[in-house]
Amino acid sequence: DVKVTQSSRYLVKRTGEKVFLECVQDMDHENMFWYRQDPGLGLRLIYFSYDVKMKEKGDIPEGYSVSREKKERFSLILESASTNQTSMYLCASSAPAEPQHFGDGTRLSIL
Amino acid sequence: GDSVTQMEGPVTLSEEAFLTINCTYTATGYPSLFWYVQYPGEGLQLLLKATKADDKGSNKGFEATYRKETTSFHLEKGSVQVSDSAVYFCAPDHTGGFKTIFGAGTRLFVKA
Numbered sequence: 001d002v003k004v005t006q007s008s009r010y011l012v013k014r015t016g017e018k019v020f021l022e023c024v025q026d027m028d029h030e031n032m033f034w035y036r037q038d039p040g041l042g043l044r045l046i047y048f049s050y051d052v053k054m055k056e057k058g059d060i061p062e063g064y065s066v067s068r069e070k071k072e073r074f075s076l077i078l079e080s081a082s083t084n085q086t087s088m089y090l091c092a093s094s095a096p097a098e099p100q101h102f103g104d105g106t107r108l109s110i111l
Numbered sequence: 112g113d114s115v116t117q118m119e120g121p122v123t124l125s126e127e128a129f130l131t132i133n134c135t136y137t138a139t140g141y142p143s144l145f146w147y148v149q150y151p152g153e154g155l156q157l158l159l160k161a162t163k164a165d166d167k168g169s170n171k172g173f174e175a176t177y178r179k180e181t182t183s184f185h186l187e188k189g190s191v192q193v194s195d196s197a198v199y200f201c202a203p204d205h206t207g208g209f210k211t212i213f214g215a216g217t218r219l220f221v222k223a
Contacts, residue, residue, distance in 0.1 A: 043213040090154055097207040099145060102154030
């Protein structure tokens with residue numbers, strides 16, 4: 001079974017801090033994704049990666065960056081956290097043209 | 112651009128009731144269509160999929176048929192259980208998995 005592991009279930013940070021969210025998958029998937037989930041808005045794609053060191057902007061990349069130095073790990077970085085980045089963050093991975101497998105999410109609060 | 116519309120929730124049903132969650136989409140060409148489910152405190156997981164017109168996806172008693180003529184992919188279950196309480200997401204994808212479009216989600220509550 002595919003396992004996508006997000007490093008924290010809950011995280012509380014302060015405005016202006018640099019925040020790292022980590023995601024690891026164990027199925028050698030090429031594709032990895034970061035989404036944020038907000039009530040009434042569904043999932044919105046922040047960034048995705050289709051290979052090591054490759055990244056593409058999603059629909060809402062502003063205020064975020066990503067890093068993929070190893071195939072199994074995809075990190076989301078909030079350069080200077082702001083209160084409007086309080087949200088649920090979901091990581092996912094997939095093989096090409098296959099459905100995505102999701103982690104359990106990180107609920108991030110920015111105070 | 113591509114988009115998906117699914118019925119607003121929450122939907123509240125009694126156990127053993129019939130469930131329909133409507134989903135319509137606009138997309139380039141003929142996308143693959145997915146339903147994902149999110150149980151409380153968890154991430155999304157694939158429930159079922161269909162990859163071409165008239166295909167029927169099914170899993171755990173849920174079904175959905177790819178209707179090209181109406182661009183719809185409605186989710187149905189004949190007899191819901193309390194354990195089906197979750198949020199359901201309709202998701203078309205014509206990009207080979209790079210940019211799946213997720214609907215806003217429909218929350219289902221099933222009462223015993």
